[in-house]
Amino acid sequence: MSESKTSVKLHILDISEPELDPSSLSSLAETCKTWGFFHITNHGISSDLYNKICSLSNDLFSLPSETKLKLGPFSSIKTYTPHFLASPYFESLRVSGPNFLACAQSSADVLFDKQSSLFSEMLQEYGSKMAELSKKIMKILLMCLGDDFKNKFFESEFNNCHGYLRINNYSAPESIEDEVEGLGMHTDMSCVTIVYQDKIGGLQVRSKEGKWMDISPCEGTLLVNIGDMLQAWSNEKLRSSAHRVVLRRPQNRFSIAFFWCFEDDKVILAPNDVVGKENKRIYNPFVCLDYLKFRENNEKGKFEKVGFTVKDFAGVKVWPSTVSL
Numbered sequence: 001m002s003e004s005k006t007s008v009k010l011h012i013l014d015i016s017e018p019e020l021d022p023s024s025l026s027s028l029a030e031t032c033k034t035w036g037f038f039h040i041t042n043h044g045i046s047s048d049l050y051n052k053i054c055s056l057s058n059d060l061f062s063l064p065s066e067t068k069l070k071l072g073p074f075s076s077i078k079t080y081t082p083h084f085l086a087s088p089y090f091e092s093l094r095v096s097g098p099n100f101l102a103c104a105q106s107s108a109d110v111l112f113d114k115q116s117s118l119f120s121e122m123l124q125e126y127g128s129k130m131a132e133l134s135k136k137i138m139k140i141l142l143m144c145l146g147d148d149f150k151n152k153f154f155e156s157e158f159n160n161c162h163g164y165l166r167i168n169n170y171s172a173p174e175s176i177e178d179e180v181e182g183l184g185m186h187t188d189m190s191c192v193t194i195v196y197q198d199k200i201g202g203l204q205v206r207s208k209e210g211k212w213m214d215i216s217p218c219e220g221t222l223l224v225n226i227g228d229m230l231q232a233w234s235n236e237k238l239r240s241s242a243h244r245v246v247l248r249r250p251q252n253r254f255s256i257a258f259f260w261c262f263e264d265d266k267v268i269l270a271p272n273d274v275v276g277k278e279n280k281r282i283y284n285p286f287v288c289l290d291y292l293k294f295r296e297n298n299e300k301g302k303f304e305k306v307g308f309t310v311k312d313f314a315g316v317k318v319w320p321s322t323v324s325l
């Protein structure tokens, strides 16, 4: 595997600030256009809540495979992604909102005879805080795109967004001589994703030139990235970057990703004001669910691999202006 020894330095946004000055907004806009990733600080999620969720999730992931397979991918409930589907080192549990409690509890009920509701209650707290954070982040991103865009577009375009969580468990590689892929290259299909990663590291973003850059864990911050839906809606003023996870240490890695998405029947079309007079629209309008299905069908149940991205699905084809025959 090609190794990267370079870390990228990303903008750190203080999400508790009521007003952002123009220079912070322009620096954030630049980071979003170049990398599509940034950190947020003062986010209100305690490390205590995260650690408790990790420890309870660990009880779940430690169960025998046959037990976990009751949750998917071939059962009716479909909240579990086993090893070997995305990567031999990766398994995950999905918890959908807005009722994170009910969703987590229905998974726990299948696996455990007697289970307290602590796990589900914590995921409810985590999920609802993430939904609130996503709204704040989206409003700030709209301010980055244009002066009055928060007032103009938040209620009308983003009010019906919904979120789901994926708790990711990466097993330790047997040998550390070479790094292994914990999660292959992909883009997220969301508007925004918020990732809480532990201290192990290994998340990498692909630069525009195709170079893999490390995103080192940054104490006290959460990582935010732009997904495909927002890349299309913003006419690529915000970038949905390919990323992956590499494992280099003989240790388990753990992360929780929250995906904030448009509603299934939403027609995604960049508003004229967002496209701007001097630019051309680079995506055709499309229905959110059609894109999700396109990804699912093209990956044969696999993970979100690049190759069938939103650009392949809805990008306006550019024909050469002169064709030599």
Ligand SMILES: O=C(O)CCC(=O)C(=O)O
Binding pocket: 166, 168, 183, 188, 195, 197, 203, 243, 245, 254, 255, 257
């Ligand atoms: O585990 C991570 O740090 C990132 C996970 C990720 O990219 C995803 O779940 O889409």
Ligand SMILES: [Fe+2]
Binding pocket: 186, 187, 188, 193, 243
């Ligand atoms: Fe991702």
